[in-house]
Amino acid sequence: MESLSRLIAQAPPLNADDAKAANAAIGAGFAYGLAAIGPGIGIGYVVGKAIEAMARQPEAAGMVRTTMFLGIAFTEALALIGFVVFILLGL
Amino acid sequence: MLALEFPPINEIIRWQDLFPSFNKVAIIACLASLIGIAIFLAASRRDPLVAPTGVRNLAETGVEFIEDQIVMQTMGRDGLGWTPFLLTLFIFVYLCNLPGIIPILQMPATARMALPLFLAVIVWITYNVVGFKHNGIKYLTGMLWPRNVPVGMRPLVGLIEFLSNIVLRPFSLAVRLFANMLAGHMLLVTFALLSNAMLFAETKQLMLKPMTILPFFMLLFLTIFEVLVGFLQAYIFTILTGVYIGLAAHPEH
Numbered sequence: 001m002e003s004l005s006r007l008i009a010q011a012p013p014l015n016a017d018d019a020k021a022a023n024a025a026i027g028a029g030f031a032y033g034l035a036a037i038g039p040g041i042g043i044g045y046v047v048g049k050a051i052e053a054m055a056r057q058p059e060a061a062g063m064v065r066t067t068m069f070l071g072i073a074f075t076e077a078l079a080l081i082g083f084v085v086f087i088l089l090g091l
Numbered sequence: 092m093l094a095l096e097f098p099p100i101n102e103i104i105r106w107q108d109l110f111p112s113f114n115k116v117a118i119i120a121c122l123a124s125l126i127g128i129a130i131f132l133a134a135s136r137r138d139p140l141v142a143p144t145g146v147r148n149l150a151e152t153g154v155e156f157i158e159d160q161i162v163m164q165t166m167g168r169d170g171l172g173w174t175p176f177l178l179t180l181f182i183f184v185y186l187c188n189l190p191g192i193i194p195i196l197q198m199p200a201t202a203r204m205a206l207p208l209f210l211a212v213i214v215w216i217t218y219n220v221v222g223f224k225h226n227g228i229k230y231l232t233g234m235l236w237p238r239n240v241p242v243g244m245r246p247l248v249g250l251i252e253f254l255s256n257i258v259l260r261p262f263s264l265a266v267r268l269f270a271n272m273l274a275g276h277m278l279l280v281t282f283a284l285l286s287n288a289m290l291f292a293e294t295k296q297l298m299l300k301p302m303t304i305l306p307f308f309m310l311l312f313l314t315i316f317e318v319l320v321g322f323l324q325a326y327i328f329t330i331l332t333g334v335y336i337g338l339a340a341h342p343e344h
Binding site for chain 1: 100160164165263266267269270271273274323326327330331334
């Protein structure tokens with residue numbers, strides 16, 4: 001603990017550009033992390049329900065699979081927008 | 092401890108120009124289209140009466156995959172005329188995705204925004220033209236003032252429909268393909284860099300170098316995963332194109 005506080009005391013003060021970059025990095029991390037929550041739950045739900053449907057009615061598996069991929073694609077778009085924001089903010 | 096420095100994004104996806112405005116990504120895109128053309132030209136030369144072998148077998152599998160898995164699932168029998176367009180899209184996107192895992196090339200051409208955006212604009216123009224051709228001006232009025240919802244909801248639903256059809260669809264189509272391929276590429280870069288940095292680290296800790304096996308196995312696993320992702324994204328791009336064209340032609344369904 002003492003060494004940590006000494007480290008912080010020794011660190012040179014941030015100039016404005018560094019502070020801005022640090023804030024952008026933090027924001028980018030939060031952007032992607034938060035954007036991944038919803039689609040993660042959503043895709044899990046879509047795939048789970050699709051497997052349930054396929055197990056109940058194996059002859060409809062082809063149709064269910066197509067619809068499942070469509071559902072995944074639409075749900076995933078939100079996470080991917082988060083990823084793009086992460087790139088734009090952080091790098 | 093590790094001399095691990097993630098390179099700036101421009102170094103990962105922006106390659107040096109070979110000559111002005113023509114770099115490795117452009118070469119991969121050109122090669123993808125040429126290879127696609129070559130496969131199907133070679134396949135069409137074969138005698139159609141004998142049992143298909145080799146390249147013709149490959150081409151027929153591709154055509155059947157598009158017909159059974161995409162056209163019949165999204166547009167039904169009426170849409171079979173769209174098979175060539177969808178097949179072209181699928182083969183091109185797939186061959187652009189594939190170099191992401193081929194050694195030496197190691198760059199999916201679709202990981203730059205230009206290519207997915209261009210493809211999405213083509214799809215956007217196509218399905219809007221199809222909509223106007225099949226339904227006339229009703230394509231636009233049916234979108235803005237939908238008949239089968241209560242009157243009070245019509246402005247709201249119409250606005251949402253219009254925005255989603257005209258603005259969001261091409262955007263999400265392009266961003267989906269681009270971001271998936273870029274994310275996969277950056278994951279591969281990350282683990283390759285980590286393996287490299289751990290293997291060549293100058294350190295006194297004995298356990299560090301044998302631990303390189305962990306990121307290296309992750310790299311192998313992700314490479315196999317990228318094979319799947321490249322195929323799946325091409326499939327999703329094509330099937331969404333089919334869905335959009337089908338919806339534009341017959342908006343009631």
